[in-house]
Amino acid sequence: MEHKCELIAYWLMGKDLCEQVIDDYRNINRIIEAIRSIEDNPKYPNVGRFSHPNEDGNIQLDAAWMEGDNRVGAVIETSHIVNPIEVAYSLSGLNQNNILCADGADRYALKSGYKTSEKLEVCKADIEKKSHDTFGVISLVDGHFSLGITTSGRKGKTLGRVGDTPLIGSGFYCEDGIGAAILTGDGEACLRSVMAKEAVDRLMLGENIEGLAKKVLERGLSKLDYKTELAIIVVDKNGCFDAASTFEVFPYSFINNGVMYNRYLYKDEEYEQDKKLHELYHGD
Ligand code: GLY
Numbered sequence: 001m002e003h004k005c006e007l008i009a010y011w012l013m014g015k016d017l018c019e020q021v022i023d024d025y026r027n028i029n030r031i032i033e034a035i036r037s038i039e040d041n042p043k044y045p046n047v048g049r050f051s052h053p054n055e056d057g058n059i060q061l062d063a064a065w066m067e068g069d070n071r072v073g074a075v076i077e078t079s080h081i082v083n084p085i086e087v088a089y090s091l092s093g094l095n096q097n098n099i100l101c102a103d104g105a106d107r108y109a110l111k112s113g114y115k116t117s118e119k120l121e122v123c124k125a126d127i128e129k130k131s132h133d134t135f136g137v138i139s140l141v142d143g144h145f146s147l148g149i150t151t152s153g154r155k156g157k158t159l160g161r162v163g164d165t166p167l168i169g170s171g172f173y174c175e176d177g178i179g180a181a182i183l184t185g186d187g188e189a190c191l192r193s194v195m196a197k198e199a200v201d202r203l204m205l206g207e208n209i210e211g212l213a214k215k216v217l218e219r220g221l222s223k224l225d226y227k228t229e230l231a232i233i234v235v236d237k238n239g240c241f242d243a244a245s246t247f248e249v250f251p252y253s254f255i256n257n258g259v260m261y262n263r264y265l266y267k268d269e270e271y272e273q274d275k276k277l278h279e280l281y282h283g284d
Helices: 011-024 028-039 084-091 102-111 187-193 195-204 212-222 274-282
Strands: 007-010 061-067 071-078 099-101 135-141 144-151 172-175 179-185 230-236 241-245 250-256 259-265 267-270
Touching: 007 011, 007 230, 011 028, 011 135, 011 250, 011 259, 028 084, 028 135, 028 144, 061 084, 061 172, 071 084, 071 102, 084 099, 084 102, 084 144, 099 102, 135 179, 135 230, 144 172, 144 179, 172 195, 179 187, 179 195, 187 195, 187 212, 195 212, 195 230, 212 230, 212 241, 241 250, 241 259
Parallel strands: 071 099
Antiparallel strands: 007 135, 007 250, 061 071, 061 144, 135 144, 172 179, 179 230, 230 241, 250 259, 259 267
16 A cells, blocks of 8 residues: 555545645645635535535534645634635635634635625535544645645534634644645544644654554544544645545545555555545435
8 A cells, every 4th residue: 555645635526636636746736726616526525515514404613724834814603605615715824813603704805806605505415424523634745745634524513613724733734844744524522632733743743644644533522422423634845745534435546656545544555435435425
């Protein structure tokens, strides 16, 4: 099994992204464009418009973008932004107002010319399983990390609830010369343990990438008095990666030297069950 990547992304959305960018995967604009298409795709009920609504029947989206040179941008609980990832990316280029929430995020998007909608359309399918998944991708180009992460959060969430996805250190973290991490799953469990930052800190302190994801996940889970579903991908400065998950199946895809690989935990083989996995995770 190949353990090095230049780009890595999880769930079957990761495969979708890798296929879209394979001919130009070092280009950040192409990655943003591919995330946008995932946010726009009604077959993904946990990301972007057409996803699970909150308790009031409204969509509230979170997204973040981070660069390994300490730039970060995020939008939290936005109800009108069509593609939260591109607004998060735009905010990561600023020195102030990097994280905007709710009406403030929506107003910034409108004023800055990003696509907004009076009411984002909700997911039509009633999918009971996997109600708090996220889409995330890490890119490593010439030693420079970039990452993007986007979600509609927990299905039926309380108005104003914030999960891990837009919170630096919880759902994501990266630092050039050290490493990067992204999480998916139970947002409260992720944010309470700040696992993305812990993973990168462990790399900074010299821990080996091999087995690191499992150690971080197990430590976070050990603090909970309940079982839950979580997954983490960690990449070191050389592109070596490690992943761990408590999901029944956790698919991820990566690109190295122009070649795309599809994998799923915990089977050490290339998966050929896209249809079955798709049914399991996306209900179609
Ligand atoms: N991990 C996404 C959320 O729970 O909000």
